[in-house]
Amino acid sequence: MAKLQFSISLLTLTLSLTSSFNSIQSATFTLTNQCNYPVWPGLLSGAGTPPLPTTGFPLQPTQSNSISIPPSWSGRMWGRRLCSTDSTGRFSCVTGDCGSGTVECNGGGAAPPATLAEFTLNGANGMDFYDVSLVDGYNLPMMVVPQGESSGNCNVTGCVADLNKNCPAELRLTGSGDVDECVACRSACEAFGDPMYCCSGAYSTPQTCNPTSYSEYFKTACPSAYSYAYDDGTSTFTCSSANYVITFCPTPANSRKTTGVNQSAEISGSGSSANAFGVFSVTVIAFILTSVWWL
Template sequence: MITLLRLSIPAILCARVVDARWFTVMNNCPFTIWCMFTDLSAGTAVPLFATGWEAAAFTSVGFAVPDNWKAGRIWGRRDCDFTITTGPTCLDGWCNGGLLCDPTTGTGVPPASVAEWTLQGDGNLDFYDVSLVDGYNLPMAITNNVNCPVADCLVDLGPGCPDPLKGPFDSTGFPVGCQSACAANIDGNPTDSANCCSGSHSTPETCPPSGVQFYDYFKGNCPNAYAYAFDESSGTALWTCDSGLNADYTLTFCP
């Protein structure tokens, strides 16, 4: 049974609730810590909610999100120790800033499965996706209340992860993550890499999926997720919803 915590919204936001969406983040996993980040270079409207919070198993939080939230990211992290002041604070998905991710540098450290949104984007569309571009650490699904498409990665990619990408590992030796070929630096040149779509491979034409090592592992197991930087060509990576529908979104970890 999921316990939902609908956190209070400041009065100023309540007065304009019609201009906001409701986001629900559900934890169907064992104990985990969740994080949220907004790229402030893309837009300054941010949710009135903490950038990191502790979620016990089988609980949810709900919060209002501005209609024009741009370049927002939510991901998970686990096995954290926030008494650490430098270096990794969590086994996976950690960010700069401890429990609260720093608002300017606090993106998730790979490998991390990431849910991404831009609301009221080009063409008055919401854009959203589940991204494995930074690798994988938790299964997740983005659903909504207006029957727009579902973005998801439902498979635990850790156990079957190719050996060059596998890890990190928990205290029992179980793989809790699967790195991207870019993060694993398989080709040894991240500044000019087909795996990273960098340097001479920095366009969709020069960085096709056929040149990205282990692309088929990620896309084959999670066909509705972004498997590499230019995966829009697959038609099943970036999803849209008419912004006029004012969709509310639910992100479920371990759906």
């Protein structure tokens, strides 16, 4: 009887350790620059969520940087363009600037227009919620790809199209050089400040705030991205136990749907450790059950 109680206790401990191990895993986010120009990613944690090891850094063309993201983190990431440091040492960007005056954003958010990748990890039912949003406008193409051992509706999402090229004249943000060069495409809310475009005031509900010709410009080019505030149905995706690759200027070939089942080897980090621990747990459980059988 003592042996049986010991075996049951050991089994309970193993299951508890397995559950605890799985619940505290961090995720790996890999930010990759496939643009033919430098990009300075900005990262902002939501209120009450753990800070990240970095809030901004440079990425040269073809360069990548992987970051460990704490469990239950929420926040957003974006790309800054046309950045420079002035004679006083102050760093700033023409698009996506976070106002910190340094490469690190240090709690500053993206000045619109900016393409945003938004995440809430380990949310309802343990699922990650993520989207790519053009609600605050657009400054460069971006794609989010879940990878690793994952489950759920782990769709690729984002915006591959160059929306600056055909941006409506009234939404165009031009650089300080060539007046004809559009460096970002503003939202109608930012451009006009009208509650109808901002989904505010009398238009603050899903029933009263509808797509406009401007939001449809974004939605037609990028069907899986948020185009206005209540565009949830076709723009929010869920996944669990995944790592994520955020790519600036992705190629169309990377926009296909993925379940991540065969891609765990591509991303290093917690996924392989979880698999190894899982094998160990199954082995111990099998040993315990065998021992109980022979008691």
